[in-house]
Amino acid sequence: MQTHNLGYPRIGKHRELKKANEQYWAGKIPAHQLEQTARTIRSYNWQLQKQAGIDWIPCNDFSFYDHVLDTCLLTGAIPERYHTLIVDKKLNDLDLAFSMARGYQKEGVDITAMEMTKWLDTNYHYIVPEFKANQKFSFFNQKVVKEFLEANKEGIQAKPVLLGPISFLLLGKEKEANFNRLDLIDNLLPVYLEVLKQLDQHEAYYIQLDEPCLALDLSDRERQTFTKVYQKIKQTLPQLHIILSSYFECYGKNLSTVLSLPVHTIHLDLVRCPAQLDDILATEFTKSRTQLSLGVVDGRNIWKNDFSHSLAIINKAVNALGKERIWIAPSCSLLHSPCDLDLETNEKVLTPEIKQWMAFAKQKLYEVNTLRQLANGNNSSELQAALVQNQQCIANRQTSSLIHNQPVKQRVAAITEKDAQRINSFSLRKEKQHAALGLPLFPTTTIGSFPQTKEVRNWRARWKKAELTDAEYNKLLKDETEKAVRWQEAIGLDVLVHGEFERNDMVEYFGEQLAGFVFTENGWVQSYGSRCVKPPVIYGDVHRPAPMTVAWSSYAQSLTTKWMKGMLTGPVTILQWSFVRNDQPRSETCTQIALAIRDEVVDLEKAGIKIIQIDEPAIREGLPLRKENWQQYLDWAVRAFRVSASGVQDDTQIHTHMCYSEFNDIIQHIADMDADVITIETSRSQMELLDAFAAFQYPNEIGPGVYDIHSPRVPSKAEMVSLMEKARAVVPTEQLWVNPDCGLKTRGWDETKAALEEMVNAAEELRQTVLQIQ
Incomplete structure (x- = not known):
């Protein structure tokens, strides 16, 4: 049996790439120093995988920013x-x-x-390719070849990884009307063939083509395109050994197409869809020569593999196909896992009992190799001891008293439909809110956070090291909050935020204050570009021991006569952006979180906060990849949000925020969330996302983002007015808010101030335009 890995974290175990990228963007280091950092990370990753016993090690899984963006450059798909x-x-x-x-x-x-959106159902963001009719492609960038040769020089048995041509097209967008991006396959395929020929000439033996869109609902035409493309690859390069990789779901109705493709190895995600192995073994596939890659080690979560469970799956496949046709692998790229559990040395942060239940990317490599050896019949005392230890660990987690809290379970069981309903409908609430809040047309606000400067981050680090007392730290934060409030008043924002200077991450901050969560010091994963997040770990039943945000929101409100938004992260997003326990349904965990957020919402209202934002940027991200599974997810996800938001009076205004999502298919469910105001990302897509809200005649209020906070550029007032005029063309004026796309935590103050001043001026111009028309 062979072992292989589909991809490894590219950020570096100490986030070296993030730091080097940001230094380069700031002009503090030259390009060759950034390149050297990248080479060091790649070398470390390759050698680590070799030492762990991985036979075929991925290359070209590294990226300075995003692998889909790299594919745009590879193929010359440059707008x-x-x-x-x-x-x-x-x-x-x-x-x-x-x-x-x-x-x-x-x-x-x-x-x-370019536009950015979520990679399937993960919190990783990719750059969306842009396509036009009759677009031409070319072999523009040699990165994949260069990194293969670089790996070879290091003595690595390397396997180049490429995003497959059909998924590359399907993950992009048409930028002209009346054509289908799949029409471009005849223009694109020759470039892929040229890339594969070059890799073949350099003696690449295995090449992994990732086609994650095979996990989606595909049309007959799309399935036929897969057949056409992979037959052409085989005809042109019959000697190449193609590993076809998809993940995060079953192949479903695409399975017969996949099994017919002339590829060497087919990868299965047997963590997300264990049943598909039985489906395959029940077909004529058993008589073919194609090999199966069994993705039995979870590449997206941090829990230790259950060796007995995985061995049962492997042995089933071996009995049907023979060992020579079986590969062992993680379920997907380890891009979605933290780098190394060995870096977690602070037992006050991560206790030994909980740590023993975990495995990060490095540890998952060793799990893959151990499973291979055990399945091969290696009965060494060392391996048998590893198996015994693994089973003891699994049993310990199942029976641990840390996990279960009966009052929490009972409260979830007692929820009624009334708990998920506001007192009155939005049409009645709207009138009460307008009377209570007295906001103008086109009210301006921001999404919540303001820049977390180096000074603010340094205060937090010093406080955590006890170099600052609680009183000293709070004084610094209060001063920073007051400065932010005064500046917002000065430029004329209508609804203010306190800036969230006390918060690290929008999920981590809440997880630190909720029971059932635990944290790591170095469990970083890439979200996009240089943005890394450190997801909390939900290991047990969740509840709120004490108020989490009330003190800071109340303090900020005391500084101003304008309205101050209370800022919360919603239950679905906290769930999606955490590593979630896998011993109970996700819906149960989400409902527990919803009750904790509900308690916070009620306390904020009691403290005089009349506008409360419950961010849910991940609700679309959590949607299952196949439509047949959507309804079940949406039922519990929407209900969880409504439980969190429905404990307040009619004149308290509930906002939610969503970003980097397509809403067309779920617009009814977005409406069912019944938030009074929704703010959404729309600037990179030039307000395209609003079409779904307009076609649906979305009844509640909407704040379409007028500038992209993930770019350092400062948009002009005219640009923002133009975007809002596009919004006015499809959404009634009285429903519109004016705001940025997302929070401003990662931006600098100079660009933030300049952009928000332009935004306030844009809103004022819009008001004047409406007054003139009236």
Whole structure:
């Protein structure tokens, strides 16, 4: 049996890539120093996998920003607006990629960034390819070949990884009407064949083509395209050994197509869909020569593998196919896992009892190799001891008293439909809220956070090290909060926020105050670009021991006569952006979190906070990949939000925020959440997302984002007015708010101030325009 890995975290075990990228963007280090950091990370990752006993080690899984963006450069799928950077500015490929991801605003040139959205049902964001009719492609960037040769020089048995051509098209967007991006496959495929030929000439033996769209509901045409493309690859390069990889779901109705493709190995995610192995073994596939890669180690969560369970799956496959046709692997790329559990040395943060239940990316590699050896019949005392220890650990977790809290379970069981309903409908609430709040047309606000400067982060670090007392730390935070409030008043924002300077991450902050959560010191995963998050771990039943945000919101409200928003993260997002216990349904855990947030909402209202935002940017992300499973998820996800939001009076206004999501298919369920105001990301898509709300005639109020906070560029007032005019064309004026796309935590103060001042001026111009019309 062979072992292989589908991909490894690219950020570096100490987030070296994040730090180097940000230094490079700030002009503090030259390109060659950034490149050296990247080479060091790649070398470490490769050697680690080799030492762990992985036979075929991925290369080209590294990226400075995003692997889909890399595929755009690989294939020359570079939108026309960036061509001036190639021709006139003569940017190298690295700077071109960063400009496509972050925008470009220098020397009189102002180019917007490409759109960004969620990678399937994960919290990883990818850059969305842009396609036009009859678009031409070319082998523009040699990164995949260079990294394969680099790995070879290090003595690595490397397996190049590429996003497959069909998924590349399907994950993108048409930027012209009346054509289907799949029409471009005949233009794109020759480029892929050229790339594969070059890799073949350099003696790449196995090549992994990731086709995650095979986990989706595909049309007959799309399935036929898979057949056509992979037959063409086989005809052109019959000697190549293609590993076809999909993940996060079963192949479902695409299975017969997949089994017919002329590839060497088919990868199965047997964590998310264990049943598909039985489906395959019940077909004529058993008589073929195609090999199966069994993804039995969970690449998306941090729980230790249950060896007995995995061995049962492996042995079933071996009995049907023979050992020579079986590969052992993680379920998906380990990009979604933290790097190394060995870095968690602080027992006050992560106790030994809970730590023993976990495995990060490095540990998962060793799990893969151990499973291979056990399945191969290696009965060494060392391996048998590992098996015994594994089973003891699994049993310990199942019976631990840390996990279960009966009052929490009883409270969940006692929820009624009334608990998930506001007192009156939105049409009645709206009148009460308008009377109570007295806001103008086009009310302005921000999504919550303000820049977390180096000073603010340094205060937190010093406080955690006890170098600052609680009183000293709180004084610094109060001063920073007051400065933010005064500045917001000065520029004329209508609804203020306190800035969240006391918070680290929008999920971690709440998890630290909720029972049933535990944390790591180095459990970082990439969210997008240089943005890394450290997800909390939900290991047990969740409840709120004490108020979490009331003191800071009340303090901020005391500083101003304007309305101050209370800022909370919603139950679905806390669930999605955590590593979740896998011993009970996710819906049960989500409802426990919803009750904890409900308690906080009620306490905020009692403290005089009349506008409360419950962010749910992950609700679309959590949608199952297949439509047949949507309804069940949406039922419990929407109910959880409503439970969290429905404990208040009619004149308290509930906001929610969503970003980087497509809403067309679930717009009814967004409406069913019954938030009084929804703010959404729309600037990168030029307000395209509003079409779904307009077609549905969404009844509640909407704040379409008027500028992209993930780019350092500062938009003009005219640009924001233009976007809002697009919004006014499809949404009634009285329903519209004006706000940025998302929170401003990762931005600098100079650009934040400049952009928000332009935004307030844009809102004022819009009001004047409406007054003139009236």
